Amino acid sequence: MKLNKNVVFSLALIVFAGVVIVLSMQLQSLFLSQSGDIGPKAFPIGAAAALILCAIGKMLTEGRHEAKPLFDREGWKRVGIMFAIMIGYLAAMWYVGYLISTLVFTPMLVVAMREDRKLRPVTLAIFSVVTTTVLYFVFQNIIMVTLPTGVLFR
């Protein structure tokens, strides 16, 4: 068995299942156990124990083969960029609310995913305003959900 991606992944799963078992052991039922009831611990412990067995099975079956990477280096860079923008978007929404954050971050997402496409600033601006307005109208006026206004403006 080689220490490839699948072996590391299986080991991480075993650790995770171990944590689930430890946390489950600390659970307490709010009521006195009825006859035959297994209580709140048993089910997650059973699932975690089965997870350990399956992780070992995965390690034994896939550990022998060369692991194929999910993405190349460029692909992972793209994943990192997208999650960074999304985290930024949520943080901005928390601080400055829906309107400003969506106006700023939707064009950022387009630029990040543009590939070889040439983008015109005017099109980007129109897209940003239209998306923000349509979503605002649908959620605020039709679905009746008050969108976040941001902690800075409260």
Added chain:
Amino acid sequence: MEMLFTVISAILTPSNLLIILGGTILGIVFGAVPGLSATTGIALMLPVSFSMSSTTGILFLGSIYIGGISGGLISAILIGVPGTPASVATCFDGYPMAKGGRSSRALGIGILSSFIGTFISVLISMIFCPMLAHYAVKMGPWEFFSLCFCAIILVVTMSKGNMFNGLIAGLLGIIVSCIGIAPIDGAKRFTFGVVNLYSGVNQIGLILGVFAVATLIKNFAKGDTKTPDIDTKGISGFGISLREYCSHWLLIIKSFFIGLWIGFLPGLGAGLANLVAYAQAKASSKTPDKFGTGWDEGIIASETSNNAAIGGAVIPMVALGIPGDTATAMLIGGLMIHGIDAGPLLMTNHPELVYCFFGVMLFAAVLVLILQFFGMRTFPYILRTPVCYLYAAILAICVVGAYADSRTMFNCGLMLVMGVVAMLMAVGNLPTSPFILGYILGPMLESNLRKGLTYSKNGFATFLTRPVSLILLLIAVGSLAWPFIRDRRDAKRKASGKESEVDKMSNVFDVEED
């Protein structure tokens, strides 16, 4: 008769008509754009359906479902890239036919086959659901536990690839479903004092994270976001006469029943049905060498079967509360959002809702036929939508949708975390279908297990002494052994050079899940 009027009046209400039309168009768009699917469409629109009444919500989600499965043929035929896994086999003959200047014929055959598959399969499911539900209400917690267990195991073992990956994904879904207040005794589990987790991991946050955010980011990371070139010049009319089409009646019937049966089995769905039906059509054809060159029969087999799988998947969903595929799992989620438990009592407690669901599927099938016929020249333009704009708008909808469900930013954060979880699962080759099934069925599995043990005097033995429960458990155990038998058989076939048509095609495209 009264029910028929209720359904017709619900569907034909002007506001509902608009919602169904919008849902069907949206479904076709999601089905047509490669990388997106009916599943993504339903996931994205779940928060929107939250504000609607339960009937309107199910009409909306049902129309997206039908549009989404049928829409996949547009990109499969015009650009040779399946819009959804359900249309993989449509590419084999649809694309060569379109390249040969017969786009209209390819689209016409695909549209007619889609309609027949959907419409008749939904009619059949309307007959079978009440019969199955009538029996299912007599089942106790023992049978329900075994049924849920059997469904999860079937999803895991029948899917392609290493069985352990499916099992791990299902177990992870079950562990995630344990977060929150436990059934029966109300103990708080894995909440770490976070109030937002007391009611469990939010369904919308999880679904959007796994099926929308992660899917889009994965597509972008793989570079699947380039806008294709499409030639729409040769598209006009159906390209095939009804008489000529009907001459393939035997193939239509065979493909239909293949799709219906595969759709009925939990976890398989349209993604496999189209490949099996195509392989069957080729194997039984007098001219197998014509397949792959733009042959009518290839498109008929694929499109009839993948749409027939819809009716098959709906039967266990409506009658038993067990999703047949990922999209029906989402539809069950949609019902749960409205406080409606999917299960055998659904037909007794909410018959109007169930028949509205059937009604909208039939109505949407007709709508898809009309929209795709008249929009034959327009729909290809969907594929010209710059993906960067489309994805950016979808990601913004995800954020607002996650927020709208609970009115907290916590849910948006949860959605991103679930996106990361889905990405990590992809790193470990774990499929997402068993994960969502484990998450949806986990609470049902646990509460029925605990109820079964509490009600019985013989503990776990009761699960083995009740005949239906025993049969279901035996099927589950038997299907656990199936992948090992399959692998041995495949290895033997490969060694002797007798690889099956389905295996060959599965190797061309990744068709592990819808």
